[in-house]
Amino acid sequence: MSFLQxxxxxxxxxxxxxxxxxxxxxxxxxxxxxxxxLLVIPLSQHNxxxxxxxxxxxxxxxxxxxxxxxxGFMSIPMHAPATGIIRKLALAPSAxxxxxxxxxxxxxxxxxxxxxxxxxSDIADMTPEEIVQAVQDTGVxxxxxxxxPTHVKLxxxxxxxxxxxxVNGCECEPYLTTxxxxxxxxxxxxxxxxxxxxxALGASRAVVGVExxxxxxxxxxxxxxxxxxxISIESVPAKYPQGAEKMLVKVLLDxxxxxxxxxxxxxxxxxxxxxxxxxxxxxxxxxxxxxxxxTITGPGVRKPGNYLVALGTPLRWALEQAACTxxxxxxxxxxPMMGAAVGSLDVPxxxxxxxxxVLEHEVSxxxxxxxxxxxxxxxxxxxxxxxxxxxxxHKERYQEMETDFHLLDCFECGCCSYVCPSHIPLVxxxxxxxxxxxxxxxxV
Amino acid sequence: MTASxxxxxxxxxxxxxxxSVEKIMGHVVFALLPICAWAVWLFGISALALxxxxxxxxxxxxHVSCRLSGKNSSISxxxxxxxxxxxxxxxxxxxxxxxxxxxxxxxxxPGKMIFGGLGFNVFNPALVGRAFLQxxxxxxxxxxxxxxxxGRFAEFIPSTLAWPLMKAAPVADWITRVxxxxxxGATPLMLQKFDHISTDPWSMFLGQRAGSTxxxxxxxxxxxxxxxxxxxIMDWRVPTAMLLSAMAVAEAFHLSDPARYPGPLFVLLSGGxxxxxxxxxxxxxxxxxxxxxMWIYGILMGTLTVLIRFLGGLAEGVMYAxxxxxxxxxxxxxITQPRTYGQRKKAVAK
Numbered sequence: 001m002s003f004l005q006x007x008x009x010x011x012x013x014x015x016x017x018x019x020x021x022x023x024x025x026x027x028x029x030x031x032x033x034x035x036x037x038l039l040v041i042p043l044s045q046h047n048x049x050x051x052x053x054x055x056x057x058x059x060x061x062x063x064x065x066x067x068x069x070x071x072g073f074m075s076i077p078m079h080a081p082a083t084g085i086i087r088k089l090a091l092a093p094s095a096x097x098x099x100x101x102x103x104x105x106x107x108x109x110x111x112x113x114x115x116x117x118x119x120x121s122d123i124a125d126m127t128p129e130e131i132v133q134a135v136q137d138t139g140v141x142x143x144x145x146x147x148x149p150t151h152v153k154l155x156x157x158x159x160x161x162x163x164x165x166x167v168n169g170c171e172c173e174p175y176l177t178t179x180x181x182x183x184x185x186x187x188x189x190x191x192x193x194x195x196x197x198x199x200a201l202g203a204s205r206a207v208v209g210v211e212x213x214x215x216x217x218x219x220x221x222x223x224x225x226x227x228x229x230x231i232s233i234e235s236v237p238a239k240y241p242q243g244a245e246k247m248l249v250k251v252l253l254d255x256x257x258x259x260x261x262x263x264x265x266x267x268x269x270x271x272x273x274x275x276x277x278x279x280x281x282x283x284x285x286x287x288x289x290x291x292x293x294x295t296i297t298g299p300g301v302r303k304p305g306n307y308l309v310a311l312g313t314p315l316r317w318a319l320e321q322a323a324c325t326x327x328x329x330x331x332x333x334x335x336p337m338m339g340a341a342v343g344s345l346d347v348p349x350x351x352x353x354x355x356x357x358v359l360e361h362e363v364s365x366x367x368x369x370x371x372x373x374x375x376x377x378x379x380x381x382x383x384x385x386x387x388x389x390x391x392x393x394h395k396e397r398y399q400e401m402e403t404d405f406h407l408l409d410c411f412e413c414g415c416c417s418y419v420c421p422s423h424i425p426l427v428x429x430x431x432x433x434x435x436x437x438x439x440x441x442x443x444v
Numbered sequence: 445m446t447a448s449x450x451x452x453x454x455x456x457x458x459x460x461x462x463x464s465v466e467k468i469m470g471h472v473v474f475a476l477l478p479i480c481a482w483a484v485w486l487f488g489i490s491a492l493a494l495x496x497x498x499x500x501x502x503x504x505x506x507h508v509s510c511r512l513s514g515k516n517s518s519i520s521x522x523x524x525x526x527x528x529x530x531x532x533x534x535x536x537x538x539x540x541x542x543x544x545x546x547x548x549x550x551x552x553x554p555g556k557m558i559f560g561g562l563g564f565n566v567f568n569p570a571l572v573g574r575a576f577l578q579x580x581x582x583x584x585x586x587x588x589x590x591x592x593x594x595g596r597f598a599e600f601i602p603s604t605l606a607w608p609l610m611k612a613a614p615v616a617d618w619i620t621r622v623x624x625x626x627x628x629g630a631t632p633l634m635l636q637k638f639d640h641i642s643t644d645p646w647s648m649f650l651g652q653r654a655g656s657t658x659x660x661x662x663x664x665x666x667x668x669x670x671x672x673x674x675x676x677i678m679d680w681r682v683p684t685a686m687l688l689s690a691m692a693v694a695e696a697f698h699l700s701d702p703a704r705y706p707g708p709l710f711v712l713l714s715g716g717x718x719x720x721x722x723x724x725x726x727x728x729x730x731x732x733x734x735x736x737x738m739w740i741y742g743i744l745m746g747t748l749t750v751l752i753r754f755l756g757g758l759a760e761g762v763m764y765a766x767x768x769x770x771x772x773x774x775x776x777x778x779i780t781q782p783r784t785y786g787q788r789k790k791a792v793a794k
Contacts, residue, residue: 330453370563
C-alpha cells in the first residue's frame with residue numbers, strides 16, 4: 001500500500017495495532033472435532049427469550065432434529081448436534097458463571113447420520129417474509145460473538161429501508177482465525193448468505209470488509225464472486241477494533257451509527273462472515289445450526305487449530321482434543337481483547353463462541369494512579385475520554401460518567417486498558433459503573 | 445490438565461502492550477542523563493554535586509512522606525528521580541547545595557506528595573521547587589557562573605558549599621580568576637535584556653554558554669526529546685506547539701521593534717525554553733489529555749513565555765509559563781472534550 005493510499009484510503013483512525021498471534025492457526029484447515037460423550041445444549045445461548053424444549057428425558061433424537069422451539073420472534077430453535085439419547089433437562093454452568101437450563105444429550109457411538117426436517121428451498125422463489133421465517137428455523141445467530149438472532153436483523157423496524165448489506169470479515173481480535181478459514185474454505189457459502197440477506201432486506205448491494213492481513217481470503221471471495229457487481233469485496237488496513245460494526249461501517253461507508261442506535265438507522269445491516277456462511281449452507285437444505293468453527297489456541301494448547309465443534313461440547317473435552325498443557329491458568333471464550341474468562345471447564349461451547357484462548361499465566365503490572373498520559377484517549381475508537389471516565393469511576397461518580405461523558409457508548413473493546421501504563425483496569429471500572437447505574441435505575 | 449485445576453477468572457482485556465509507568469519514567473531518566481553529562485562537562489563538579497543533591501533530596505522526601513502517611517514507598521516508579529534531575533538542571537550551577545536540598549524538599553513535599561503523590565499533583569513538582577527558590581533566594585538563583593571555567597573539575601564554585609544563612613561567598617572574584625575568553629556569568633537572556641548584548645545563536649544551539657545547569661544545549665535536549673517521541677513515551681504535540689508559538693510571538697514582536705526585541709531564533713535557543721518545552725511542559729500529569737487541548741496548552745505556554753520575557757521584569761519566563769499552563773490544563777481539558785462517535789453533542793464537563 002502506497003503512502004498516499006495510507007493517507008487517503010479507508011482506514012480506522014483510532015484503535016491500535018495489537019500483537020496478532022494468528023500465525024499459530026491461520027494456515028490450519030478446519031477439522032471436525034469428535035463428539036464428546038455428553039453434549040450440553042443450553043436453551044439460552046443467544047440474545048432473546050430462551051428456547052422451549054420439545055424433547056423429554058430418555059427420548060432418542062437424530063442429528064439435525066429440532067429439540068427446542070423458538071419462544072416467539074425474538075428467539076431461536078435448537079437442533080440436536082448428534083444422534084443419541086436425551087439424558088436430562090437440567091441446569092448447566094454457563095460462561096457467565098451462573099447456571100442455566102440445558103438439554104443434556106448423550107451421542108451414540110459412531111453416529112454420523114444427519115436428518116433434515118425442512119424441504120430444500122431456493123431463495124429465488126421465496127418472499128422476504130418466507131426467508132425471515134426460514135432463517136429463524138435454522139436457529140442461526142450472529143456467530144461473531146454477539147449471538148443476536150440473525151432473522152431479527154432481517155426484519156428492520158417499520159419505516160427503515162436497508163440499502164446495503166455489510167459483511168464483516170475483519171476478525172480483528174488477536175489469535176482468532178475462524179472467520180479467516182471460513183472465508184477461505186467456504187467463500188461461495190458466504191456470498192450466498194449475503195444474497196439471502198440482500199433478498200430478505202431488499203438491499204441492492206453488499207460490501208464485504210476484510211482486513212489486509214487476510215489477502216488470501218479477499219482473493220478467494222473475489223474469485224467466488226466472479227464479476228457480480230452487486231457484491232464488492234474490500235480490504236482495509238488491519239487495526240483493532242475494526243471488526244466492531246460501528247467502526248466497520250464508518251471505515252467502509254463513512255456512516256456513523258447514532259448513539260444507542262442500530263445500523264438500520266443509517267440504512268445498513270451488518271453480518272459476520274461465519275454467520276452468512278452458515279446461512280448459505282443451511283438455508284437451501286433447511287438444516288439447523290448444530291456446529292460451528294472454533295479456533296482453539298494460545299500458549300496453553302499443544303494442538304491449536306480451527307475445529308468444527310458440535311454445539312454443546314464441554315470445554316474440558318475440547319481442550320483435551322487440542323492437547324492443553326497442565327499449566328493452564330485461564331480459559332477465555334473469544335479473543336484476548338473482549339473475550340470472557342470462564343470459571344469452569346464444564347461450560348459448553350455455544351453458538352456465540354468464536355474461539356477458546358488458553359493462557360498459561362496472565363501477567364499483571366503494578367497499578368499506579370492515572371498519570372494522564374492520554375494513551376487511552378488516543379486509542380479509544382469511540383472518541384470517549386477513558387482517562388476522565390476512569391477518574392470519575394474511582395470517585396464513584398457513576399451518574400456523571402453516563403450523563404456527561406457518554407459511558408454507555410463504550411462497547412468495552414479493551415483498547416484503553418490495553419495501553420494504560422498505570423495498568424488501571426479501565427474497562428472493568430466501566431462495566432461496574434454501567435451495572436451500578438442499571439441497578440440504580442431499576443430501583444427508581 | 446487435572447480436573448481440579450483452578451482457573452483464574454479476570455475481566456477482559458487479557459492482553460497488555462507491556463507499557464508501564466516504570467518504563468515511561470525510566471525512559472525519561474535515561475533521556476535526561478546525556479543532558480546531565482553535558483552539564484557536568486560544562487560546569488564541573490559543582491553541577492554534579494547540585495544534581496546529586498537535588499535527586500537525593502527528592503528521593504528522600506518522597507520516601508519519608510510515603511512512610512509518614514503509612515504507604516509503601518513509591519520511589520521505585522522513578523518519578524522522584526525525574527523531579528530531582530529536572531530541578532537540578534534548572535538551577536544555576538553554583539547554587540548553594542543547602543538551597544538545592546530545600547528546593548527539592550518543597551518540590552516533592554508540598555509540590556507533589558501533599559496532593560497524594562504521582563498523578564495527583566497540579567503543578568510540575570520540579571518547577572514548584574524552583575519557583576519557591578526563586579521567591580526565597582532571588583539573588584542566589586540568578587547568580588550564574590561562566591561555562592567551561594578553568595579547574596571546574598578540581599574545585600567547587602565557592603557559592604556551592606556555602607552554609608545556610610551565612611554571608612555569600614565571593615563568587616565575583618572567583619569568576620574573574622577562572623573564566624576563559626569572554627565568558628562571563630551572565631546568561632544570553634540577561635545580556636540581551638539588561639545590557640542589550642546579543643549572543644551567537646550557534647553557540648547557544650550547541651550549548652556553550654552560561655545558564656542554568658542543564659538548559660544550555662538546545663541541540664542535545666531536542667535529540668533526547670526526539671528519542672522519547674520515537675519510543676512513544678512522549679507526545680510530540682506539546683513541545684511542538686510551545687516552541688513554534690514562542691517563535692511566532694517573538695517574530696511578531698521582533699517585526700514591530702527589531703532593536704528592542706530579539707528574533708525568534710534567539711528566543712528559541714536562549715534560557716530554558718527548549719528544556720522546559722521538551723521535559724517539563726510534557727509532564728503528562730499537568731497536561732491536558734485531549735489532542736486539541738495539548739495544542740492549546742502548548743500555544744498558551746509558548747506565548748506566555750515570550751510575554752513574560754519581553755514585557756515582564758524577569759529575564760526568563762519559561763517556569764511561570766509552564767506553571768500557569770499547568771493551572772489552566774484542567775480547564776483546557778474540559779473545553780476540548782472530543783465528540784464521541786454517534787453523538788451529536790460533545791461531552792460536557794461540569
